[in-house]
Amino acid sequence: MNEPSSRTPEGIPHRCDVCGIEFRLNRSLAGDACCPNCNALAWPIGEEGHESQRPSIKTSTAKTKEVRIRPESEDMDLGDQLHRVISLLRKQNDVSVSVLFRGRDPEHQVMGKAVLERLVDSLVPEHAFVKTPAHIATRRICCTLSPSKKSGGE
Structure with missing residues (x-):
């Protein structure tokens, strides 16, 4: 047996x-x-x-986090959001920055696009690069940022 x-x-x-x-x-x-x-x-x-x-499929460790701002954001609010985006980029996350429009705000897309460009311009060379450029989606303008090589783990 x-x-x-x-x-x-x-x-x-x-x-x-x-x-x-x-x-x-x-x-x-x-x-x-x-x-x-x-x-x-x-x-x-x-x-x-x-x-x-071993699994044959490579998985990406980058996660996409979203930061939402409003078109009439003041400089203090924009500075807080800027700090938040920088901390997410230092953790090697992709960041989707969205400018949200409510009510009659879509009439002011120029102002929203200016806020987004100001935020992106303060990040781009040092902390991030633009993965997807700004595009308009119904009631929001979106842009995706990825961490730059030199900002990894500062």
Whole structure:
């Protein structure tokens, strides 16, 4: 009864959680592998000396955060938002800056675009570069900034 059955794949050393018997488990075979002694399902846990499979897809660590401002923002509010954008860029996040329009504000898109340009111009050479230029989307003007190479982790 302790001999390996024909259903037991050969490969990675494994110990059964139920009965404690040691046998070899092959991860390359599709389907479930069972313990040859008690017929319990065996999971490939004991992988000493074997490389685990790495995911083939590279994931980006950059996250996009959004900062919203209003077209009639005063210099003090704009300075606070500027500090917030700089801190997000230092954490290597992409930042989407949006100028929001409410009510009859869309009539003042020139003023909103000027506020956005003033904010972007104060950031661009030192802390960020423009990933997507300013574009108008219904009731907002959006622009995406990415951290520059020299602002990483100051």
